[in-house]
Amino acid sequence: xxSAKLTFESGGTFLRDTRKDAEAYLAQSRVRAxxxxxxxxxALVSLGMMAAGWSVLIFAQPGFVVAGxxxxxxxxxxxxxxxxVQHDANHGAYFRRRNLNHLVGWSADALLGYSSYAWRxxxxxxxxTYTNIDGHDDDITQMPFARLSPSQSPRGWYRxxxxxxxxxxxxxxxxxxxxxxxxxFARGKIGESVLRFPRGLxxxxxxxxxxxxxxxxxLIPALVYPWWxxxxxxxxxxxxxxxxxxxxxxxxxxxxxxxxxxxxxxxHGTTDWAVHEVQTTVNFCPRNSVLTWMLGGxxxxxxxxxxxxxxxxxxxxxxxxxxxxxxxxxxxxxxxPTLGRALRSHYRHLRAxxxxxxxxxxxxx
Numbered sequence: 001x002x003s004a005k006l007t008f009e010s011g012g013t014f015l016r017d018t019r020k021d022a023e024a025y026l027a028q029s030r031v032r033a034x035x036x037x038x039x040x041x042x043a044l045v046s047l048g049m050m051a052a053g054w055s056v057l058i059f060a061q062p063g064f065v066v067a068g069x070x071x072x073x074x075x076x077x078x079x080x081x082x083x084x085v086q087h088d089a090n091h092g093a094y095f096r097r098r099n100l101n102h103l104v105g106w107s108a109d110a111l112l113g114y115s116s117y118a119w120r121x122x123x124x125x126x127x128x129t130y131t132n133i134d135g136h137d138d139d140i141t142q143m144p145f146a147r148l149s150p151s152q153s154p155r156g157w158y159r160x161x162x163x164x165x166x167x168x169x170x171x172x173x174x175x176x177x178x179x180x181x182x183x184x185f186a187r188g189k190i191g192e193s194v195l196r197f198p199r200g201l202x203x204x205x206x207x208x209x210x211x212x213x214x215x216x217x218x219l220i221p222a223l224v225y226p227w228w229x230x231x232x233x234x235x236x237x238x239x240x241x242x243x244x245x246x247x248x249x250x251x252x253x254x255x256x257x258x259x260x261x262x263x264x265x266x267x268h269g270t271t272d273w274a275v276h277e278v279q280t281t282v283n284f285c286p287r288n289s290v291l292t293w294m295l296g297g298x299x300x301x302x303x304x305x306x307x308x309x310x311x312x313x314x315x316x317x318x319x320x321x322x323x324x325x326x327x328x329x330x331x332x333x334x335x336x337p338t339l340g341r342a343l344r345s346h347y348r349h350l351r352a353x354x355x356x357x358x359x360x361x362x363x364x365x
Contacts, residue, residue, distance in 0.1 A: 006136060006192070006263050008273035014329040015274035015306075021321045022307060026314065038313040039088065042293075043104075046080030049073045050111065054216065058224055075237050079244055081111055083296035084312065090120050091308045109209020113177035113217070116209075117202050118184050118195060126191040128308060129273075132253055132260045132280040138191040139249065140260070142168075147353045148254050151262040154356060162350035166243070169250075173242025174235075177213075181206070247346075252301035255345040256352070257282045257334040275331055277305040278322075282334040284342035286319060291339065302333065 026032060053073035056062060062070065088094055089104035108116040122138055130136035132149065140148040146165055147158045189195050198206050221230045252258075259279045266276070281301045285291050292299055297312030303319050304312065326333040336342040 006130060006133070006266060008266070008271050008276065010273060012272045012274055014272070014325060014331060017328070018274070018306065018322055018325040021325065022310075022318055025317060025321060026310065031314070031317075035311045035313040039084075039094065039311045042080065042084045042296075042313075046077050046085055047107075047111075048077070050077030050081065053077060058220060061224060071233065071237065075241060078112065078237070078241050080294070080296070081107055082241070082245055083248075083294070083298055086112065086116065086119075087296055087298070088312055090116050091124060093309050093311045106205055106209060109205060110212040113210070113213040114173075115181040115198075115206050117198050117206055118181050118190070121193055121195045122184070122190045124308070126193040128305060129193075130191065131277055131305065132258060133266060134260070134262050136191045136193070136263060138193075140254065141191060146350070147356075148350075149260045149262075150353065150356055151260065151265075152353075158354040161354045162347050165350055169243045169246040170239040171242065172246045174238055177238065247343075248295055248298055251284050251336075251342045251346055252281055252298070254349055255282050255336070255342065256349050257336070257345065258349075274306060278302055278326060278331055278333060281305050282336060282342075282345075283319065284336040285339050286316070286335055287337070288339070292316065 050073075053070040057067060057070045057074075060066075086105050086108040089101045090108065092098065092101045094101050094104050102116070105116045105120075108114055108119055126136060126138045132140055134140065134149045134151045142148060143152060144155065145168055146161045147154065184190055184195055185197050187195070188197070197203075217234055218230060221233075258281060259276075261271075261276070261280070283300050283302050285299050288299070292315075297315035298304060300312075300315035300319055303310075303315040303322055306322060307314075307318060310318070323333050325331075336345060
């Protein structure tokens with residue numbers, strides 16, 4: 001059983017040197033202004049695509065071709081909102097004031113259908129603090145459906161997980177939009193991180209956000225189109241968005257190049273947190289500017305984990321700083337140059353984890 005308390009060694013020369021160089025870069029007013037302009041402009045683009053696609057579908061009721069383009073715009077807007085708006089805001093990267101960040105982060109509730117309140121615990125605390133630590137990082141705890149870490153118990157069906165995991169990725173977003181938040185609130189924790197039941201404004205945000213999401217996704221469209229068409233369209237778009245989001249996060253942590261750990265192996269206060277984050281994380285497609293723009297810089301996951309409160313528009317420049325300091329301190333910095341190689345690494349990791357610990361007579365059939 002995972003320990004409820006787990007601490008890291010804070011600071012360290014690597015993190016101190018990296019932060020010093022990063023702060024020198026971010027101290028330039030022109031650099032900060034350019035990053036903010038790009039961040040806010042992308043928010044306008046993502047929200048505008050959602051609003052335009054939805055409005056034309058509802059008020060113009062176009063033909064098949066135009067409706068298809070509107071749905072593509074709506075899907076693109078949803079993904080951009082997830083990667084480039086709510087993600088940065090819920091990390092506190094949009095504004096200096098916490099309440100303004102939470103307000104923008106509330107786009108997860110109203111536009112994406114899952115609680116930003118729960119997300120901040122699931123992602124910011126459970127995942128970012130305890131990356132790839134079995135029992136603490138909820139992102140790698142997917143039993144009994146899949147085995148993502150070598151410290152997890154083997155099961156016979158895991159030997160096929162590299163094949164059946166992809167349909168499961170289609171359903172991960174649907175789970176959080178329906179029962180995921182409720183289940184997390186009922187458990188009172190995510191991994192080993194405490195999730196207190198929301199109260200006051202937080203509870204109002206959860207309830208109102210879900211109501212707005214249901215209204216614009218189901219109720220208003222059902223006044224214009226048949227209910228079965230509305231439901232079917234929602235399922236298709238939600239599953240595609242879920243596949244893209246799940247795969248994006250998995251390519252950064254559940255690949256051959258990433259390290260994994262158990263709570264016992266990490267110890268209590270003896271592991272350097274920053275080094276742990278770098279070695280459990282992998283960048284991919286760093287030179288693909290289009291993919292970087294679409295994913296909100298989440299292909300630069302190493303930089304994101306070290307500087308989660310810095311807008312993602314700075315990650316490409318920060319990567320040179322982090323890589324230089326990794327070389328200086330002898331720390332492995334892993335990058336997959338193409339999306340195809342990253343996907344193959346994830347596939348091989350799933351296959352290796354599925355076969356690990358299975359008796360030979362079962363593994364060879």
